[in-house]
Amino acid sequence: MIEYDQLYIGGEWTSPAGSSTIPVHSATSEERIGVVPEGCEADIDAAVAAARKAFDDPAGWSRWEPSQRAEVLERFAVSLEKRSEETERRVSLQNGMPIWLAQQFEGPFPPLLLRYYGALVRDVAQEEIRPGMLGGKSVVAREPIGVVAAIVPWNVPQAITFLKLAPALAAGCTVVLKPAPETVLDALLMSEAAVEAGLPAGVLNVVPGGREVGAYLVAHPQVDKVSFTGSTAAGRAIGATCGQLLRPVTLELGGKSAAIVLDDADLQSSIESFFAATLLNNGQICWLGTRVLAPRSRYDEVVDTVTGLAGSLRLGDPMDASTQVGPLVSARQRDRVESYIAKGLNDGARLTTGGGRPADLDQGWFVEPTVFAEVDNQHAIAQEEIFGPVLAVIPYGSEDEAIAIANASDYGLGGSVWTTDPDRGESVARQVHTGTIGINAYVNDPTAPFGGIKASGTGRELGPEGLHAYQHLKTIYLAP
The missing domain is CATH 3.40.309.10 (Aldehyde Dehydrogenase; Chain A, domain 2)
Structure with missing residues (x-):
């Protein structure tokens, strides 16, 4: 049995607001192999508040130099690598992924993405100066979009988590992650790596839960952007909510290729x-x-x-x-x-x-x-x-x-x-x-954009385009 009784919120292990739990079963034996707390709306409120505080801090994560964030992402990558074998094991136990595939996807891919996006923000200019045609010039800057709600599925849980986390954190965003109930043991192991790596308080928060908790997170008034991977039906509902709120959203949905x-x-x-x-x-x-x-x-x-x-x-x-x-x-x-x-x-x-x-x-x-x-x-x-x-x-x-x-x-x-x-x-x-x-x-x-059209979703992950999804453009006009 792998048991957790706390959630990772605000840089600390905290007691959940409710008493409900999520039982975890082996896809192979059908036996119960673990249990974690099930987050509720109060836990989402606490996680979003922590992410908001971390993002709005004038000296906080969003204001750090890209090279400083890249250093933390490197430490995070190293901490994940220490746990890669256990990550692979937990994923295979939970969702039935063959272990050789977990050793390709779930262990090495998250550190690879952290290093890729850390290098991208460190080495590539995030603003440019454009000469004007009407006199003067403009500074066009890419700035972090804010607090991100990241909702991930159970099929390739850690790789898909870092399709979102790596670019969001590199950009200077803070994140509330909701893993799928079927694969929560790997998500909390990842939280242990975040603690060891010294991610600043509130930069990453993890709240397991079902659809209702996810819907509450998507509509939370303090969330600035949603990134969701899952079914087309759920994506349509999330897209409708974000449309009403005029909230940016990335939707990576189903396929029939x-x-x-x-x-x-x-x-x-x-x-x-x-x-x-x-x-x-x-x-x-x-x-x-x-x-x-x-x-x-x-x-x-x-x-x-x-x-x-x-x-x-x-x-x-x-x-x-x-x-x-x-x-x-x-x-x-x-x-x-x-x-x-x-x-x-x-x-x-x-x-x-x-x-x-x-x-x-x-x-x-x-x-x-x-x-x-x-x-x-x-x-x-x-x-x-x-x-x-x-x-x-x-x-x-x-x-x-x-x-x-x-x-x-x-x-x-x-x-x-x-x-x-x-x-x-x-x-x-x-x-x-x-x-x-x-x-x-x-x-x-990792260098090329991934995503769909039609009912397969909107937006792109991976490549520089995956980073841009967590940034907005600000133009500063400079008079001649």
């Missing part, structure tokens, strides 16, 4: 990259290419290849380094995925592999990697985000038809093109309506 297999593709030679772009993290990543578009001239071959891949994956304990697919995060999530498998069958799609629970695993929220063939792009399994290891293989005739099918979606977050001709792949990629897309692979590089 297309993996376009062109007629010259050699999937076998890039099967590991294809797996990473379509079934990574047990299918619990928003940008995965869960719609596989295959040319009719090679349709059966592509179906066989994708089916062979899914059927060959090793299911099991995510703490085992040889496991490729672990359990889903919860019984509720497994029920959701199974309901979509039933919809696929009812709509007439042909199941080629999977579709059930593994017979040799009687504990854990497992679903077999599942592939459907003969899928129409209008089927529910082709239009709605499932968030599990389920792929829909959709046939197309011409290249133009493939692009049209890829674009016939409410979403636009990720995607990929598979071909032996990179120039042809880039031409197709440029015609797909999406925020990000890869050719023969897919990766979120």
Whole structure:
């Protein structure tokens, strides 16, 4: 059992205002493995007040030189690295992420982002002087936006947390973080690292809680900016609230991305990259290419290849380094995925592999990697985000038809093109309506912006654009 009885607010471990707790369960054993306090509105009030005080302090975090903040972020990175093995373990226990993937995403990525954004604010000028056309000149300065409400999901909890924390803190903002109830043990371990690193009081505050607590935080009158990663339905509600308040918001939401297999593709030679772009993290990543578009001239071959891949994956304990697919995060999530498998069958799609629970695993929220063939792009399994290891293989005739099918979606977050001709792949990629897309692979590089269009959200994370999301522009006119 990993137990906490306090919250990290105002630079200290403090007793929660209420008595409710969040039980934490293993996705593999289904057993209870921890408990943390559940924050309430009074805790949010205290956290926001601490963040507000820290931001408004005339000698505080927002007024520090960027190099000073970068030094603290480096100490934070070092403290996180000391705890990386335990962070990886806790994430895998909670959400079923295979441990080898946690060792790539959850351990090293947060320190990498802290160092990237620390260097960015330290080394890149945050203001410029522009000569005027009407006489005089202007100073255009980037200033921290204020108190940030950061709400993160359970699927890649630490990496996504630092998509927000690293640029926000580097910019000089202060943050109230609400982690998802399913993955709170890693968030409080991260708080321990913040204490050791000596983050000034109130710069970072962590309040676990459910939707109601999140909604209260989003609408709090002392919050200046909201950054949310999660479902499109929740994002719409948050966007509506922020619209009413004229409050800046970044929304990284759902996806139903297309993996376009062109007629010259050699999937076998890039099967590991294809797996990473379509079934990574047990299918619990928003940008995965869960719609596989295959040319009719090679349709059966592509179906066989994708089916062979899914059927060959090793299911099991995510703490085992040889496991490729672990359990889903919860019984509720497994029920959701199974309901979509039933919809696929009812709509007439042909199941080629999977579709059930593994017979040799009687504990854990497992679903077999599942592939459907003969899928129409209008089927529910082709239009709605499932968030599990389920792929829909959709046939197309011409290249133009493939692009049209890829674009016939409410979403636009990720995607990929598979071909032996990179120039042809880039031409197709440029015609797909999406925020990000890869050719023969897919990766979120820290230097390039990540985010979606349409129902996949608004705003960008990563790259300099991720820093700019936590800054506003101030123009100072200087008379001649």
